[in-house]
Amino acid sequence: MKSSLPKVLHPVGHRAMVDHAIDAAEALGCEKIIVVVGNHSPEVRAHIVKRLGEDAIAVQDPPCGTGHAVRAAEEALKGFEGEVVITYGDVPLLKATDIEPVFGGKGVSVIGFEARDPGAYGRLVIEGETLVAITEAKEASAEVLAIRACNSGVMAAPSQLLFTLLADVTNENAKGEYYLTDVVELARKAGHDTRAVFAGEDAVMGVNSQAELAEAEALFQKVQRETFMANGVTMSAPETVHFAYDTQVGAGTVIEPFVVFGPNAVVEGGARIRSFSHIEGAKVGTKAEVGPYARLRPGADLGEKVKIGNFVEVKNVTLGTGAKANHLAYLGDGSVGAGANIGAGTIFCNYDGFFKHRTEVGEGAFVGSNSSLVAPVTIGDGAMVGSGSVVTKNVEAGELALARAPQVNKSGWAKRFMDTMRAKKAAKK
Template sequence: MAEKPLAVIILAAGQGSRMQSELPKVLHRLAGVPLIGHALAAARSLEPDDVIVVAGHGAAKVEKATAKLEPDARIVLQQEQLGTGHAVRQAMPLLEGFDGKVIVLYGDTPFIGEDTLAALASHGADLVVLGFEAEDPGRYGRLVITDAGLERIVEYKDADEATRMIALCNSGVMALDAGLLRNLIGKLTNDNAAGEYYLTDLVALARAEGRRADVVTCDEEETLGINTRAELAAAEAGFQARARVSALENGVTLTDPATVWFSLDTAIGRDAVIGQNVVFGPGVTIESGAEVLPFCHLEGCHISSGATVGPFARLRPGAELGSEVHVGNFVEIKNAVLDEGVKVGHLTYLGDSHIGEHANIGAGTITCNYDGVMKHRTEIGANAFIGSDTMLVAPVRVGERAVTGSGSVITEDIEEGALALGRARQVTKPGLGIRLMQALRAQKEKS
């Protein structure tokens, strides 16, 4: 971790035309979150004093997504996309008076690791570039290193044959002293074929002032940038493969690893068991010893030790399952707390609710929580028994050890230990069923 104050600038202004999409490139999802969410998470690992996102194409959408992912991040607009150097220049007014180190990241480069960023932040050189040994250097810019450090960055089109033989390539990520950046950013020119201001030109400018430039290296996969849907799909596959290996190595049982899909922040304790075809959205934590059976979708929820979920269950944001809770097949839970030992066997919706410990929720129970405008809560006490096909019209409270009769519509609070029946009285007409069916069949034959 750097001792000096640290700021992170994330470049996220590009349109990403090769994605063939109206959506800004940095908002396409990878591992359940927008690409920029990965860059923000990487920045967060450094505990920076400031995070600035440079937005351009679809700026309003980028700003909205950023505010949700990282509320303290600040947004600056790059009206015209005139290169990486021009993008960083837009952020400089927000760093007026800042005395520390600045790291420049990219919103479409999701896999730079915490150790790599820490190495950039703590490096002693005035300017540090992140490089990687490319298996196929192709048209990457090359990093030319001498005993004095990083001498220059040479773009492929400007490189001679000897320089093109260099395998050390430029990722575009850079860290440098804020004062140096403030001094040099205005000296960048667009005297090149593209007419753009390149951040890479800072190396030559720094060297010209006698400042030291150097390189930190990382694995090539950390520098992967996303430019097309095919690259996005490949990145997703790579992330999922690594996440599955990590889960297995940390003591999680995956019954069929290839069918389990993780999100960026999925957290699972050891000795948990995850069945096949389970999908994790963002914000899921599972404690040790819990089990998720096949074909479940989980998002924004917490599952405590000893709980079982599924098969075919859906846990939505705000679902909190206590220890030894059982949630069975075709159950949906949203913004609801289930205390220890609650049983919800099947075919049930619990929304905006609190279920007391060891309550039993019968099949077909629905908390009617939405009146078309507002959401309302249902409170069910400990050891209550909710009969099958009960409709609980919120706001409503069921007391401890209370019972509802099957098929009831509950619109009023039920006191502790009471039995509530809220269904119409059954009327039976002897023989009418046979006569009714005979009449209907005769009508069908005539038609």
């Protein structure tokens, strides 16, 4: 990947690739999930421990091939009598539904795919309904290289059988590694069933470069867009809208072009998300409108029919039904009551350099343009704040707050000033 970030921690849909693999295992209802890691990637280990705990870790040290990696999990699976399925941390698009067909066999089952360009993929040699062998491209004859059925690497077998076969795998090959694929031929020679089931090529795509990561992201986004549109979400330019792995959007929502969803975004039905908006960790209520050019950050919670307009940023603020902030505002840490209006250029001054504080704006309140509300502060129900005010004290319900210097007009001052400056400028020429 030519990156300081370990490969399997690179994200697809704002989620690390290895987490996609774990998600699929969890969706299958697997009794145990073991992640094989190397000592060269402590970040990967820490990531897995945080999600699954230390018991989910098996260490391969040093790396000596895929067969060797699976054997590293043998101790962690000691006493387990079910079927073991082997998947990969750099195959982020594989779903539980793609994996399910490998289960239920008495011997070894492999997921294959029909490759558009078989290239360097291992080939599946199939006779009738039997998978005879998996041959690595580097060691394949011209006849085998012509086969389009390729190995995804995903394999399943009863636990005891799998590790018995792995014990007989050798590293007598061009790379000097222990190939997991050798299990198929060993199983067949021992009289066990060997079979292949097939998934789509995109589903089993592995990521080994930044270009392939971008390709996986594009495939992920395509599926997300198609799913949302099938469920009643309107997108006039879906190819410009980007979703996270956990984005939720209700039917009847309209998403305009060039909208980005980060993790943990929920949009209820009937909302409108206008162009060039970014939504992450936020909830948008029914019939609310966001944007264009709006940013909703974690903790933003917009009630029904709330309007957040252009160049408005909201962070950790709850807005009640019908509240509005139509332009050029920052709302951070607090609440805005139902029907309240936040004028253009209003700032919730929530940070004193050390701590965050809350601003509470009551129902039906009106905050005039270019106001600064210095938290902690409360604007009561139905209260008003005059434009350009810097509010540092609570405003009670129904009050008008004016916190600005009185205007003074000095007769003739501007003309005298300009005449003087023009004369000075002329004298320098």
